[in-house]
Amino acid sequence: MARLGRRDFFACSARAGLGLAAGALAAAPLLEATGVTGGSLGLGARRAAAADGPAPAARGPKIACFTKSFQDRPIPEVCRMFKQIGLDGLDLTVRPKGHIEPAQVAEELPQAVAAAKQAGVEILFLTTAITDADADAERLLAVAAEQGIRRIKLGYYRYKPFGTLVAQLAEIRKRLAEVAKLAAKHQVLPCVHVHSGAFLPSHGTQLYELLRDFSPQEVGAYLDTGHMAVEGGLDGWRQGIDLLAPWIALVAVKNFSWEMAGRDEQGQQVWRTRTVPIADGVCPLPRFLAALKSVGYAGVYSLHSEYKGSHSLRDLGTDECLQQTATDLQHLRSLL
Numbered sequence: 001m002a003r004l005g006r007r008d009f010f011a012c013s014a015r016a017g018l019g020l021a022a023g024a025l026a027a028a029p030l031l032e033a034t035g036v037t038g039g040s041l042g043l044g045a046r047r048a049a050a051a052d053g054p055a056p057a058a059r060g061p062k063i064a065c066f067t068k069s070f071q072d073r074p075i076p077e078v079c080r081m082f083k084q085i086g087l088d089g090l091d092l093t094v095r096p097k098g099h100i101e102p103a104q105v106a107e108e109l110p111q112a113v114a115a116a117k118q119a120g121v122e123i124l125f126l127t128t129a130i131t132d133a134d135a136d137a138e139r140l141l142a143v144a145a146e147q148g149i150r151r152i153k154l155g156y157y158r159y160k161p162f163g164t165l166v167a168q169l170a171e172i173r174k175r176l177a178e179v180a181k182l183a184a185k186h187q188v189l190p191c192v193h194v195h196s197g198a199f200l201p202s203h204g205t206q207l208y209e210l211l212r213d214f215s216p217q218e219v220g221a222y223l224d225t226g227h228m229a230v231e232g233g234l235d236g237w238r239q240g241i242d243l244l245a246p247w248i249a250l251v252a253v254k255n256f257s258w259e260m261a262g263r264d265e266q267g268q269q270v271w272r273t274r275t276v277p278i279a280d281g282v283c284p285l286p287r288f289l290a291a292l293k294s295v296g297y298a299g300v301y302s303l304h305s306e307y308k309g310s311h312s313l314r315d316l317g318t319d320e321c322l323q324q325t326a327t328d329l330q331h332l333r334s335l336l
Contacts, residue, residue, distance in 0.1 A: 093126075105144075131175065254275060279331045
C-alpha cells in the first residue's frame with residue numbers, strides 16, 4: 001500500500017468513521033418520526049414490546065443556546081429559562097464582558113455547572129476569548145476540564161491590512177499549534193469559529209487551510225450557518241462543509257437577510273445584513289443541515305439568538321428574545 005501522509009491518514013480515517021455514522025443517522029429521523037409500529041415488527045417482537053412498554057423515542061442532536069443575549073439574567077435563571085423552552089443546555093460565554101469573567105472562572109464555572117444540573121440542562125461548551133496559549137488560557141482550560149466540559153470556542157483572529165493574508169494565516173497556524181498543545185494537556189478540544197467579514201477564518205475554505213495539518217482530535221471546526229452563507233453565497237458554504245467534514249465539532253445556527261443601506265460616495269448601492277428568525281433568512285437551512293447529516297455530524301448545535309441591538313431586524317428584550325428562541329428551536333428540531 002502507498003504510504004499515507006499525516007493529513008491524508010486523519011482525513012481518511014475520519015471520513016470512514018463518519019460514513020458509518022451517517023448510516024445510523026439516516027435511520028434515526030425515520031424512527032423518531034414514526035415510532036415503532038406493528039408493521040415494522042414480527043408478531044413475537046410486537047408481543048415483547050407490548051410487555052415491556054413503549055420504546056423510548058429516539059433523541060436528536062443536543063441543542064444549546066448562546067448566552068450572549070441573556071447576560072442580563074443570572075446563570076441559574078438562564079438555566080431555568082432554557083429548560084422551560086426545551087433546550088438541552090448552554091453555550092456559556094466565559095470571556096471579557098461575558099456571563100463569567102475569565103478571572104472568576106475558578107469560582108463561578110463550578111457554580112454554573114451546578115445550577116445547570118439542578119435545572120436539568122448542561123453547560124454543553126464554552127465561548128471564550130482564547131487566542132494564545134498563556135496563563136489565563138491554561139487556568140480556564142483546567143477549570144473546564146475539572147467540570148467535565150470538553151469543548152471550547154476560541155476567540156477571534158482579526159484580518160489585518162490587505163496584502164498580508166498569507167503571512168497572517170501562517171502566524172495563526174503557529175498560535176493554534178500552541179493552543180492545541182495546551183488544550184490537549186487538559187483533554188479539551190479547542191474549536192475555531194467561522195466568522196464573516198474582517199475575521200480569520202471568514203469562510204469554510206479558509207478554515208480548512210488553517211486546520212489541514214491538525215488532526216480532528218487536536219483542533220475542531222466550529223461551523224456557522226449564517227456567517228458561512230454570508231461569505232459562501234450559492235454553494236461556498238456547502239463546499240466548506242465538504243472540506244471540513246472530519247474536523248466539524250460544533251455548529252452555530254443563525255440566519256440573516258440583506259437590506260439596502262444607502263449609497264456610498266461614488267453612488268454605489270450599499271448593502272448590510274440583519275439578523276432574522278432562522279426560518280426567514282438567506283441561508284438555506286434545510287440544505288445546510290442535510291449536508292451536515294450527509295457527512296455524519298451528530299454533535300451539538302447552538303442557537304445564537306442575536307436579536308438584540310441594531311444588527312437585528314427588531315431589537316428585542318430578553319423575554320421576547322427567549323420567545324423567538326423557542327420558535328427557532330421548534331423549527332430547528334423539525335429539520336433535524
